[in-house]
Amino acid sequence: MASTYEAAVTSGPIIEAKGLGVKFAVNRRRKRSLREMFIHGSKRDPNAEGSEFWPLRDVSFDVAKGDCVGIVGKNGTGKSTLLKMIAGVLIPDEGKVSVHGKVAPLLELRAGFNDNLTGRENVYLVGSLHGMPEKEIDARFDEIVDFAEIKPKFIDTPIRHYSSGMKVRLGFALISQLEHPIMLVDEVLAVGDKAFKRKSYEAIDRMLANDRTMVLVSHNEKDLRRFCNRGLYIKGGTLALDTDIDSALAAYNEDTRVEIEERKKKDAAKKKRAEEAEKKLEAEQRAATSDSAEGKPVDSAEKPEGGSADKPDGKDGGQAA
Ligand SMILES: Nc1ncnc2c1ncn2[C@@H]1O[C@H](COP(=O)(O)OP(=O)(O)OP(=O)(O)O)[C@@H](O)[C@H]1O
Numbered sequence: 001m002a003s004t005y006e007a008a009v010t011s012g013p014i015i016e017a018k019g020l021g022v023k024f025a026v027n028r029r030r031k032r033s034l035r036e037m038f039i040h041g042s043k044r045d046p047n048a049e050g051s052e053f054w055p056l057r058d059v060s061f062d063v064a065k066g067d068c069v070g071i072v073g074k075n076g077t078g079k080s081t082l083l084k085m086i087a088g089v090l091i092p093d094e095g096k097v098s099v100h101g102k103v104a105p106l107l108e109l110r111a112g113f114n115d116n117l118t119g120r121e122n123v124y125l126v127g128s129l130h131g132m133p134e135k136e137i138d139a140r141f142d143e144i145v146d147f148a149e150i151k152p153k154f155i156d157t158p159i160r161h162y163s164s165g166m167k168v169r170l171g172f173a174l175i176s177q178l179e180h181p182i183m184l185v186d187e188v189l190a191v192g193d194k195a196f197k198r199k200s201y202e203a204i205d206r207m208l209a210n211d212r213t214m215v216l217v218s219h220n221e222k223d224l225r226r227f228c229n230r231g232l233y234i235k236g237g238t239l240a241l242d243t244d245i246d247s248a249l250a251a252y253n254e255d256t257r258v259e260i261e262e263r264k265k266k267d268a269a270k271k272k273r274a275e276e277a278e279k280k281l282e283a284e285q286r287a288a289t290s291d292s293a294e295g296k297p298v299d300s301a302e303k304p305e306g307g308s309a310d311k312p313d314g315k316d317g318g319q320a321a
Pocket residue numbers: 024025026028029030055073074075076077078079080081082
C-alpha cells in the first residue's frame with residue numbers, strides 16, 4: 001500500500017485546513033451554521049456583549065485519503081471544536097477548511113438525534129439528513145437496529161427513554177452505514193459496553209480497509225494506536241505536532257508527566273509553607289502560654305522599660321531609664 005504521504009501527493013488531500021481559527025464569546029452563543037440551526041433551532045442569544053477567546057488558532061494540516069488521524073490533547077484544548085469545523089457544523093472565524101467528500105459525523109453521543117422522536121423516526125430523519133434515500137434506509141433498517149441491539153419493543157419509543165448506551169449504539173449503527181468517504185468520530189467509542197465495542201471496532205476496521213478516511217478524537221490511547229496512523233497534538237490552542245500517532249502520544253504524555261511533576265512540586269511547596277506557618281503559630285502560642293504561666297503579663301514582656309502600654313515605642317513623653 002502506498003504511504004499516506006504518497007497518496008496525498010498523487011491524489012491530493014481529502015481534508016485541507018489552512019490557518020484555522022475560531023473564537024467563542026464567553027456567555028454568548030456564536031453564529032450557527034445552517035445544519036446547527038436545523039438540529040438545534042434558530043434561537044440566538046440576544047446578549048451581544050461578553051469577552052471573546054480563541055480556543056484554536058492558526059491550525060493547518062492536510063489529511064490524505066485513507067488516513068486515520070487521531071487528535072490528542074488535554075481537556076478543553078479544542079479537539080472537538082476542530083472536528084466540528086471539519087464537519088461544517090461550526091464556521092471558522094479565521095482560515096479555511098476544505099473537505100473533498102461527504103462526511104459521516106459521530107460528533108456527540110446522540111448523533112444529532114432528537115429526544116422526542118422514536119428510534120425509528122430518528123433513524124429516518126438523521127439518515128435522510130445525511131443523504132440516505134428512504135428506500136436505502138428501508139433496506140438497511142433491520143441491520144441498523146440489529147447492530148445497535150435495540151429490542152423491537154423499544155424502536156418505537158422516544159429516545160429520551162433510551163439509556164446513553166442505547167443512543168450511542170443506534171447512532172453508531174446508523175452513521176457506520178453511510179458510505180461517505182470521511183468519518184469523524186468524537187469519543188463515542190468510550191460509551192458502549194465490551195461486546196458493542198468489539199463490534200464497532202470491527203466496523204471501523206472494515207471502513208478503513210475500504211479506503212475511508214477517519215479523524216478520531218479520543219483520550220483512549222489503545223483506540224488511537226489501534227486505528228490511527230497519524231496524530232495531531234493540540235496544545236495551548238494550536239497544533240503543536242503533526243506526526244505519526246505514537247510520536248504525538250509520546251509528546252502529549254511527556255508534557256502531561258512534566259505538568260504533573262510541576263503540580264506535585266507546587267503542592268509540596270504549598271504544604272511545606274503551611275506546615276512552617278503552623279509550627280510558627282504553635283511556637284508563638286507556646287511562648288505566650290509559658291509567659292502567662294510565669295505570671296508575666298504577656299504584652300508587657302514586649303514593652304521597653306519605661307514604655308507606655310498605649311504607645312509601645314515609648315514616645316509618650318516618658319524617657320527610658
Ligand atoms: N459553543 C461554545 N461556546 C463557548 N465556548 C465553547 C463552545 N464550545 C466549546 N467551547 C470552549 O472551547 C474550548 C475547547 O472546547 P472543546 O470541546 O473543543 O475541547 P476538547 O479538547 O474537545 O475537550 P475534551 O477533551 O474535554 O472533550 C473549551 O474551553 C470549551 O469550553
